[in-house]
Amino acid sequence: MRSNTLYLVVPCYNEEEVLHKTAEVLSDKLLRLIAAGKASPKSRILFVNDGSKDKTWKIIYELTRKNEIFAGLSFSRNYGHQSAILAGMMAAREKADAVVTVDADLQQDIEALDQFLDCYQKGCEIVYGVRNDRDTDGFFKKMTAGAFYRLMHLLGCRTITNHADYRLMSKKALNALAEFKETNLFLRGLIPTMGFASDIVYFDVKEREAGQSKYTLKKMLTLAVDGITSMSTRPLQLIVVLGFLTFLFSICLFISCIVDWANGQVVAGWTTTVASTCLIGGMTLLSQGIIGEYIGKIYMESKGRPRYIVDSMILRDGGEEQTEVTDERTN
Ligand code: UDP
Ligand code: MG
Numbered sequence: 001m002r003s004n005t006l007y008l009v010v011p012c013y014n015e016e017e018v019l020h021k022t023a024e025v026l027s028d029k030l031l032r033l034i035a036a037g038k039a040s041p042k043s044r045i046l047f048v049n050d051g052s053k054d055k056t057w058k059i060i061y062e063l064t065r066k067n068e069i070f071a072g073l074s075f076s077r078n079y080g081h082q083s084a085i086l087a088g089m090m091a092a093r094e095k096a097d098a099v100v101t102v103d104a105d106l107q108q109d110i111e112a113l114d115q116f117l118d119c120y121q122k123g124c125e126i127v128y129g130v131r132n133d134r135d136t137d138g139f140f141k142k143m144t145a146g147a148f149y150r151l152m153h154l155l156g157c158r159t160i161t162n163h164a165d166y167r168l169m170s171k172k173a174l175n176a177l178a179e180f181k182e183t184n185l186f187l188r189g190l191i192p193t194m195g196f197a198s199d200i201v202y203f204d205v206k207e208r209e210a211g212q213s214k215y216t217l218k219k220m221l222t223l224a225v226d227g228i229t230s231m232s233t234r235p236l237q238l239i240v241v242l243g244f245l246t247f248l249f250s251i252c253l254f255i256s257c258i259v260d261w262a263n264g265q266v267v268a269g270w271t272t273t274v275a276s277t278c279l280i281g282g283m284t285l286l287s288q289g290i291i292g293e294y295i296g297k298i299y300m301e302s303k304g305r306p307r308y309i310v311d312s313m314i315l316r317d318g319g320e321e322q323t324e325v326t327d328e329r330t331n
Helices: 019-035 056-066 081-092 110-121 139-154 171-177 187-194 217-231 234-262 270-303
Strands: 006-012 044-049 070-075 098-101 126-131 167-170 198-203 310-317 320-324
Touching (some): 006 081, 019 056, 019 110, 044 081, 056 070, 056 310, 070 081, 081 098, 081 171, 081 187, 081 217, 081 310, 098 110, 110 167, 110 198, 126 187, 167 171, 171 187, 187 217
Antiparallel strands (some): 070 310, 126 167
16 A cells, blocks of 8 residues: 555635635545545645735634644745645645645535545556536636637647646655746646656536635636646747748739739729738737747746745644745746
């Protein structure tokens, strides 16, 4: 049997409404896993406070006082969901044999943990949680998510459809993940490229226990653009194709103009002129925008700034408390 100290990493952004309930449900589940011998008594629940503006960190702090099964990590500001789960996984990796990342809102069925651990015991280094359906999502989320996965596949990214970030990773997989130093982080796309023995566990999605979704449209768009630009350079290749087609079109137009001129027909084609200017102008701007997006990403990567800054960390491990102020750098 593989050693099984399990850390649940829970990203939290303004989750004061749901956090007490989450702590209760998760600790109940973890204690049952410990009692069944599926997880070691050293297992923990690590809440990552992603720069919340409400009482989230206060609640996490109080939870760690009451029960040493809870641990907490707090960012200096809001860095986003991807950074929060990365920080949690990196903080847990030394102590844990396996880490499961799970949302704070209890939407992901926590009972699936048994299957996650079974797969881990069978030798999987990564276990992906995939949602059975999207019935609990609104029409807009369903459509945008569907379009996003289709686009990712079209652009050649190996994302797992309907897998969000509910996933188990073993210590070995986490150590491999730590080698990836990129600032532009899209874990859902990155982790499947790592290889390793892996499996999929299907789970049901529930309604959010309390509070509103913390993924605003802006955050979703940023994630989508980050996902595409971090995983694929195909948009740049498409620009080359577009440029080539435009070039062919211009040559045809040029030849037609010469023929018209030779025939003595002076073209009164104002509409054609304006339309083609607008078309070419629009395509040029779009292409420049896409290239600019990549250059921006290169610029940010070249700076090698920290992906997140940890303000404080509380982890009680067998009586002795560790409270640290650390700064996790990319390089
Ligand atoms: N979250 C985060 N930082 C953010 C936004 C969200 O840590 O900037 C967390 C949030 O607290 C939750 C998880 O990411 O635990 C998923 O967010 P949410 O449930 O709001 O997204 P949805 O399920 O609506 O896609
Ligand atoms: Mg949610």
